[in-house]
Amino acid sequence: MAATSLTNEEIGRYSRHLIMPEVGVEGQLKLKNAKVLLIGTGGLGAPVAMYLAAAGVGKLGLVDFDTVDVSNLQRQVIHGTKDVGKKKVDSAEESMKDINPLIEIVKYEVPLTSANALEILKEYDIVADGTDNFPTRFLVNDACVLLGIPNVYASIFRFEGQATVFCKDDGPCYRCLYPEPPPPGLVPSCAEGGVLGILPGVVGLIQATEVIKLILGAGQPLQGRLMLYDALSMKFRELKIRRNPECQGKCTVIKELIDYQQFCGVPHEEAPLPAPVSSTDITPKEVKQLIDANADFTLIDVREVHEYQICKIDKAQLIPLGELPRRLAELDKEADIVIHCKMGGRSAKACDLLRASGFSKVRNMTGGILAWSDTVDPSVPKY
Amino acid sequence: MPKILIPTPLRQFAEKKDSVEVDGSTVGEVLAALTAAYPDMKKNLFNDEGKLRSFVNVYVNDEDIRFLEKDKTAVAAADTISIVPSIAGGK
Ligand SMILES: [Zn+2]
Numbered sequence: 331m332a333a334t335s336l337t338n339e340e341i342g343r344y345s346r347h348l349i350m351p352e353v354g355v356e357g358q359l360k361l362k363n364a365k366v367l368l369i370g371t372g373g374l375g376a377p378v379a380m381y382l383a384a385a386g387v388g389k390l391g392l393v394d395f396d397t398v399d400v401s402n403l404q405r406q407v408i409h410g411t412k413d414v415g416k417k418k419v420d421s422a423e424e425s426m427k428d429i430n431p432l433i434e435i436v437k438y439e440v441p442l443t444s445a446n447a448l449e450i451l452k453e454y455d456i457v458a459d460g461t462d463n464f465p466t467r468f469l470v471n472d473a474c475v476l477l478g479i480p481n482v483y484a485s486i487f488r489f490e491g492q493a494t495v496f497c498k499d500d501g502p503c504y505r506c507l508y509p510e511p512p513p514p515g516l517v518p519s520c521a522e523g524g525v526l527g528i529l530p531g532v533v534g535l536i537q538a539t540e541v542i543k544l545i546l547g548a549g550q551p552l553q554g555r556l557m558l559y560d561a562l563s564m565k566f567r568e569l570k571i572r573r574n575p576e577c578q579g580k581c582t583v584i585k586e587l588i589d590y591q592q593f594c595g596v597p598h599e600e601a602p603l604p605a606p607v608s609s610t611d612i613t614p615k616e617v618k619q620l621i622d623a624n625a626d627f628t629l630i631d632v633r634e635v636h637e638y639q640i641c642k643i644d645k646a647q648l649i650p651l652g653e654l655p656r657r658l659a660e661l662d663k664e665a666d667i668v669i670h671c672k673m674g675g676r677s678a679k680a681c682d683l684l685r686a687s688g689f690s691k692v693r694n695m696t697g698g699i700l701a702w703s704d705t706v707d708p709s710v711p712k713y
Numbered sequence: 714m715p716k717i718l719i720p721t722p723l724r725q726f727a728e729k730k731d732s733v734e735v736d737g738s739t740v741g742e743v744l745a746a747l748t749a750a751y752p753d754m755k756k757n758l759f760n761d762e763g764k765l766r767s768f769v770n771v772y773v774n775d776e777d778i779r780f781l782e783k784d785k786t787a788v789a790a791a792d793t794i795s796i797v798p799s800i801a802g803g804k
Contacts, residue, residue, distance in 0.1 A: 372804030402804070462804040487800040490721045508799040510767040523722070525802060558797065560721075563731070569775045569795065652725045655753060 332363045333388070340432060344386050357546045358386060364545045367391040367454040369442060369470055371422040373530030374460030374484050374537060376408035381538045383426040383433055387545070390426065391454060393438040394418045401713070405527040442466055444587035447473040456544055458482045458537050460530075464511035465590035471496060471504035472587055480544055484537040489526045489561040491533030494571060495540050495553040502554060506574040511594040529561055610681065612693040614702040617668055621645055627666035632680045633699075637672060641710045643702060651676045654683060663689050670695035670702070672713075715743055717794045726753040740771060741784030743794055758796070768799045 336344070336358060347353040347361075364387050368375050371394040382390055396418045398409045413421035419437040426435055438450055442461075451457060451473045459470045459481055467485075474481040480498040484491060496503045536557065543549045558567045620627055631638060631646035638648045649657050651671070661667065667689060671677040677694050684692045695702070703710040714734040719727050727733060728751070735750065737743035744765075748755040760766050771778045772795040778786045788794065 370803050374803045396804075406804075460803040462802050464799070464801045467801050484803070485800045486802045488721045490800070492797075492800060507770070508768050511801075512766070512768040512799065523802070530803070556797070558795075560731075567775075567795070569772050569797065570777060570780075572777060572780050574779070652753065 333359060335359075336362070340386065343430070343432065347385070352548055353546060357548075360545050360547075361386045361542070362388040364456070365389040365391070365454045366456045366458060366541055366545075367393065367451060368458050368460065369393050369466065370460040370462065371406075371408060371418045372396070372402065372460065372462065373405045373486065373525060374534040375458075376406045376422070377531050377534035378458050378460060378538045378541070379422055379426055380408055380429060381535060382541060383430045383435075385538075385542060386430065387433060387541075389434045389436065389454075391436045391438060391450070392419045392422055393440070393442050393450065394422070395439050395441050405525065405530050407531070442469060444469060444590065447587060448477065451479060452477055454479065456480050456482060456541055458484075458541055460484060460534065460537065463594075465594045467504060468511060468593060469587065469590045475503050476587070482537050482540045482544070484533045486525055486529050486533050488524055489529055491529060491536075491559040491561075493533055493536045493540070493552060493557045493559070494555060495544070495551050498544070498551060498553050500573070502571045502573045503577060506577045507556065507571050509574070509577065514595050526561060532561065533559060610693050611696045612668055613696055614670075614704075614706045617670075617695055617702075618706045620668075625666075627668055628661065629695075630661075630667060630669045630680070631699075632669055632671050632676050637713070640713050641699060641703075643670070643699065643707075643710070646670065651680055654680055658684075658687055661689070663687075664691070665689075666691045666693075668693045668695055671698045673698040673700055714790055715788045715792045715794055717743060717747055717796065720796055720798055722798055722800065723754060723757055723796065726757060727751045738788060739784065740773060740778050740786045740788055740794065743788055744771070744784070757798075770797045771795070772797065 336355060344358050347358050348355055366382060366387050368379055368390065371379055371392050398413045398416050398418055398421050400414050402409060403411060408425045409421045417439055419439050423435045423437060440446060447469055457470060457474055457479055461467060470481060474497040481496040483496050484493040540552050543551055554571050556569045556571050629646045631642060631648045632651040632654060634650050669677040669680045674694065674697050677698065681692045681694045699710060700712050703712050714736055716732050716734050718732050719730060724731060735743055735746035737746050758766060758769055773781065773786055773788060773792050
């Protein structure tokens with residue numbers, strides 16, 4: 331049942347909204363009756379959740395199955411130091427309830443999948459997508475297309491953000507903008523590429539603003555427009571997004587959800603498995619044994635200079651992945667070579683590159699310097 | 714000369730520059746000049762068949778070239794070309 335009036339408590343709390351003609355009692359009632367689902371309670375989800383809670387959005391759903399890690403706190407301001415180790419949905423709920431106890435919060439402590447997405451999303455009027463991976467981005471899009479729910483979209487990388495509103499009325503969807511995901515590994519994630527802590531604050535609040543505008547029916551929604559934000563140059567730019575006639579979205583043929591992991595070329599993770607062991611892999615412990623035995627081999631670190639400055643393995647020679655193609659001459663094709671990076675992704679690419687260039691004895695140190703810290707030398711800091 | 718804005722993820726392949734000016738009268742020519750100057754950029758922009766990758770969009774000013782004449786879209790000296798890859802980060 332939709333609420334038709336505000337309580338005295340609500341009138342007091344939302345008075346700065348109520349005295350604005352653009353919101354007023356009518357608008358505040360729209361907020362109170364609104365149901366918004368936030369996918370992710372991380373960098374983007376944090377400001378969105380806090381401000382939408384404060385604004386009095388009546389029902390806020392949170393989808394996240396992560397726990398709070400200390401490295402999240404540089405930007406995920408909804409979580410605090412005391413929350414490290416807690417479920418993100420629990421920690422987020424606690425902050426939101428503290429900000430505004432008058433709203434309803436529904437927690438979904440699950441990964442969003444093709445099996446549960448429609449069931450979860452259909453309870454909501456608007457979705458705000460703040461996830462961190464392509465399979466979920468496409469899943470959320472397709473579910474929004476199928477259900478006819480607007481998807482307020484934002485994504486971030488380092489100091490750059492993108493935002494728009496997809497699937498509103500006849501507007502374009504995510505697939506109209508990007509028909510296909512990049513192959514795994516070609517676009518670095520925030521965990522690999524880093525993100526400026528304040529960036530999700532700015533971009534998340536663009537998202538929250540669009541959510542509020544959609545609820546109120548006010549202003550011009552960020553629909554059919556891709557907003558690009560560059561924090562370093564402090565520039566906003568706007569590009570047109572058109573409905574792609576070839577789009578697989580609402581536009582044409584989406585009839586059901588698909589296997590998005592497969593669509594994005596991501597191997598299935600049934601349970602967290604140890605990294606697959608191949609004959610070209612070597613564990614950090616084995617590398618340590620080689621070093622201790624004074625074995626004749628070359629250890630190459632393919633991370634960036636600024637990462638090398640955080641921590642390094644003494645024997646390693648730094649050649650950032652981007653420079654590797656033109657620095658091959660520095661390496662001996664017959665030498666025994668072990669490559670490492672932060673977590674093993676970039677070093678795998680470097681191994682492929684070297685093998686393709688005729689290097690025969692190339693091995694990838696599994697788990698990167700993080701695994702080195704875990705299993706060989708805990709004095710090496712993790713970042 | 715037309716200006717190409719380089720997105721953050723690709724700046725590492727263009728000597729960390731955020732924009733470059735190259736010669737060319739169509740999008741195809743301009744991108745060819747860009748990848749000639751920065752060969753490492755090539756595999757990030759084009760697939761093995763030499764087609765623009767489907768997660769990379771190119772705009773002349775604010776219009777997507779897929780809705781213009783794709784790589785044959787004319788480019789004038791005062792135009793700005795944006796390369797906009799999809800990014801998924803949110804955490
Ligand atoms: Zn579409």
